[in-house]
Amino acid sequence: MISVILLGAGNVASHLYKVFHNSDTITVTQWYNRHIDKISTFKNEVEITDDLSALKRADIYIIAVSDDAIATVSEALPFQDRFVVHTSGTASLYDIDAKHRRGVFYPLQTFTKGAEVDFSNIPLCIEGLKKSDFKLLKRLAEGIGSKDYKVSTEQRKRLHIAAVFANNFTNQMYRIAHEITEANQIEFEILKPLILETAKKIQTMSPYMAQTGPAVRGDKKTAKQHLNLIENPQHKAIYKLLTESINDTHGRKKL
Structure with missing residues (x-):
């Protein structure tokens, strides 16, 4: 014992x-x-x-x-x-x-x-x-x-940074999505199967391979339309930053 x-x-x-x-x-x-x-x-x-x-x-x-x-x-x-x-x-x-x-x-x-x-x-x-x-x-x-x-201590510090990205920052993305749906009288519940499927996919493939959406497709038209619809300046900045990050990762042209 x-x-x-x-x-x-x-x-x-x-x-x-x-x-x-x-x-x-x-x-x-x-x-x-x-x-x-x-x-x-x-x-x-x-x-x-x-x-x-x-x-x-x-x-x-x-x-x-x-x-x-x-x-x-x-x-x-x-x-x-x-x-x-x-x-x-x-x-x-x-x-x-x-x-x-x-x-x-x-x-x-x-x-x-x-x-x-x-x-x-x-x-x-x-x-x-x-x-x-x-x-x-x-x-x-x-x-x-x-x-x-x-x-090790040094590995753990880096792992904790990765955990912040994977958990805390991801949860903040959920909160922004929740704010957008609520502001437009849409049930956040509709997004939950998508959230679960996204988490499920990376159990069997890398996040790189699992990436979908307008940024990885290089779909500038849709991305610009989204930016025009987003009213909150902070949300707009986050959308643009993450889109550019995905563009860089997958070799797509920036907006």
Whole structure:
């Protein structure tokens, strides 16, 4: 059984607690947060605390806080030579205080409180300085049914940028599409099968091969018509920028 202590109460920490709590091979020894009221609803399931000096011994201490707070929290831990990891996509392994054995346990997924996630579909990017610690992280990933990947700090930073493009920016495109449909009294629901099919296609082919639309066809007439219809200047600029990016990628002439 792998014993874990969670530090933090944000989206990632909350989802990790739930999946660890339901695992047959992992036990959450304690859950720490500086504002104990944020985790008080779990006091009948797990020992909670807002006192770092009260932390018990565990196999892994997982810091799931904002990137800016990782160094501060790790430095404040009242022990040394124990295995401490963070869950950040961009923070360095070395942001964890050097008095600890350091590692990274980064679940590459978007987390929202209240939204269910399936960890068997979430890749775990792991990093550890010691071979034994790295193996422990692999076991931790296996304990929640996740596939693990050995990813260095520099690779993880680039991966996080890619994730922002694939997730956050894509979602903003959905929001713009939603705004356009609403402004024209059209149900956004009509676009959902298209969104799902686009995501489905890249399971079996590269994004390059999956690209469709007026930009990849070099259809300047349609693209210019779209630009004329778009009223929001910011939306117009985004449309033009993305069209030019697709033009460049596929060797088409610009607008």
